[in-house]
Amino acid sequence: MTAAAAALRRELIGLGGIVERNIYLTKRYFLWDVAFMVWTIANTLTIVFIARAVHVSPARENVLATQLLVGAVIWAFLGIIFEFLTETVAWERWEGTIEYTFMAPLSRSMHLGGMGVFAVLYGMIRATILFFVVAAFIGIHMPDANYGAALALLTIASISFIGVGMMTSVLPLISPEKGAQLGFVAQGLMLVVSGVYYPVTVMPHWMQWVAKVSPATYALRGIRASIVHGAGVAWADVWPLLVIAVAAIPLGLAIFNRGERYAKQHGKLKRSG
Amino acid sequence: MSTSASPIAGSTSIRGDVPAVEVHDLTKVFRRRDKRAGRFVRRKRMPALKNVSFTIERGECVAILGQNGSGKSTLVRLLSTLLLDDGGEARIFGYDAFRETRAIRRLVNRVSVEASFFKKMSARENLSYAARFYGMPPSVTRREIPAILEKVGFPSDRQGEPMENLSRGMQQKVALARALLTSPVLLLLDEPTTGLDPRSKLEVQEFIKDVRASHDATILLCTHDMAEAESLADRVGLLDRGELLFLEPVADVKRRYGVETLEQAFFAATGRVFEAEHNDEDDEYREVFA
Numbered sequence: 001m002t003a004a005a006a007a008l009r010r011e012l013i014g015l016g017g018i019v020e021r022n023i024y025l026t027k028r029y030f031l032w033d034v035a036f037m038v039w040t041i042a043n044t045l046t047i048v049f050i051a052r053a054v055h056v057s058p059a060r061e062n063v064l065a066t067q068l069l070v071g072a073v074i075w076a077f078l079g080i081i082f083e084f085l086t087e088t089v090a091w092e093r094w095e096g097t098i099e100y101t102f103m104a105p106l107s108r109s110m111h112l113g114g115m116g117v118f119a120v121l122y123g124m125i126r127a128t129i130l131f132f133v134v135a136a137f138i139g140i141h142m143p144d145a146n147y148g149a150a151l152a153l154l155t156i157a158s159i160s161f162i163g164v165g166m167m168t169s170v171l172p173l174i175s176p177e178k179g180a181q182l183g184f185v186a187q188g189l190m191l192v193v194s195g196v197y198y199p200v201t202v203m204p205h206w207m208q209w210v211a212k213v214s215p216a217t218y219a220l221r222g223i224r225a226s227i228v229h230g231a232g233v234a235w236a237d238v239w240p241l242l243v244i245a246v247a248a249i250p251l252g253l254a255i256f257n258r259g260e261r262y263a264k265q266h267g268k269l270k271r272s273g
Numbered sequence: 274m275s276t277s278a279s280p281i282a283g284s285t286s287i288r289g290d291v292p293a294v295e296v297h298d299l300t301k302v303f304r305r306r307d308k309r310a311g312r313f314v315r316r317k318r319m320p321a322l323k324n325v326s327f328t329i330e331r332g333e334c335v336a337i338l339g340q341n342g343s344g345k346s347t348l349v350r351l352l353s354t355l356l357l358d359d360g361g362e363a364r365i366f367g368y369d370a371f372r373e374t375r376a377i378r379r380l381v382n383r384v385s386v387e388a389s390f391f392k393k394m395s396a397r398e399n400l401s402y403a404a405r406f407y408g409m410p411p412s413v414t415r416r417e418i419p420a421i422l423e424k425v426g427f428p429s430d431r432q433g434e435p436m437e438n439l440s441r442g443m444q445q446k447v448a449l450a451r452a453l454l455t456s457p458v459l460l461l462l463d464e465p466t467t468g469l470d471p472r473s474k475l476e477v478q479e480f481i482k483d484v485r486a487s488h489d490a491t492i493l494l495c496t497h498d499m500a501e502a503e504s505l506a507d508r509v510g511l512l513d514r515g516e517l518l519f520l521e522p523v524a525d526v527k528r529r530y531g532v533e534t535l536e537q538a539f540f541a542a543t544g545r546v547f548e549a550e551h552n553d554e555d556d557e558y559r560e561v562f563a
Contacts, residue, residue, distance in 0.1 A: 009408070010407075010408030011408075013405050013408050013409065013410050014405050014406050014407075014408065016405060017401075017402050017403075017404075017405020017406055018405075020401065020402060020405065021391070021394070021398075021402040024391075024394050024398045024402070025391065025393065025394065028393040028394065028435070029393065095389070095390070095391050095392065096387055096388075096389035096390070097389050097390065097391060099350070099353065099355055099383075099385070099389070100383075100389060100403065100451075101406070102355060103353045103354055103355055103378055103381070103383070104378060104403070104406035104407065105375055105378035105379045105406065105407060105408075106406045107375075261357070264354075264355060264356050264357045265356075265357045266303070266304070267303050267347075267350075267356060269355050269356070270350070270355070271387065271389065
């Protein structure tokens, strides 16, 4: 094995270690996960029931409910990714393992990448359960849905989401007290400008411009088209997602490395208490 | 130039013709909000290490003594690549501790005063997770983890229990196992026995002696336990308020100050009694360097 291949193997084992740890923790906190799932379902129902209150034809009501459901599921999915990445530092600091993790010979790209990979897998399982439970509860009919295309778009969008999540994951490193909350602010702002429950066209002009650089805009548009109209994976949605991903991942890593350097200079890379 | 490599060190080669640790004029300054500045935010410079210089040869065990807030943990964190310096230099097996961090991280591991684990995870799971960062695949850790836990005297029937159910002594044994699992050539021990009951303390100390005898490891032990330093280390240093006052064999220290104990040597070197002092300034130091 060449030196480069051996180094890559070590890095991938490290990435696997992050995924493995999160699987252990998910198993240990399983009941907490069940409770969180129930809360998410209840929260999503409060949004999707809005479609029932609008006096339109049953067919239009079904489409509206589906659109709201897609928005709520993407919100929940993005919430998982941001939560996992933003808490990369916060969890370790709280458990006291932060110094051991950050002095280990694992590149930060694999460290954050491992968190991102687990978040996407975990988020997709939760999003699937959420989607079908709420659809069954409300009685939404999706005879034309192209689930394969929706899943493909969500996977492509996830790369950009991980990149943006990497940018926010540095916040708890710089500000142990407020960092995690600022990550959730970033998530909320991204969804507001991306048309989470409404078309982007209803927003002020300047917000529509901001929507163009948000990966959630294209994910929501493409997934809604797949679920409601049975559309395939549209290149018009894919290429912006790929462009944003190519920019967001290196930018996210660069921002994190800068933040880590700041934390090392100021003695903030340490456990709480 | 001769080189060798530990199994985990992987691509990081270890030069045989350089000291394990070389520190020259190492300085670290923290800036903290000045509590006496009133409503205006003013930052006060708090020097944690002041021009510290020393060398540790390969295979040596060196103890750095110091009270809380003396800068011991800052020194360990600098050598662990967790802090950036504000002057001077530090080299580990010839690698720059602040610029060649990837190489150094393969060579160093540590045990600190707090065992620091994911509390809901078991000893086996915590070790497995930590070992992956050093490139150890499941096929290796399945074999190595039970073996190393047995070696540190950890009961095999408790390896699957969450860490939160274990005593501090047990947790510290797992911490030692975690550090040794990656076969470090430099082991940084930051008060590894503080807070342990006498029996656990003795067990950990015995294990450190065993590591010295059986592994090709250099050890830097930071402690405020003078008896521990005297029993484990080849040379003993005293760090006081960020300054390294001496670093030499215990017999030389006693001869230099004309005293019989390290406590007396501390008093002779600083004019203060070890551990007995307490004032507001010390509290400030403790807050900065904790």
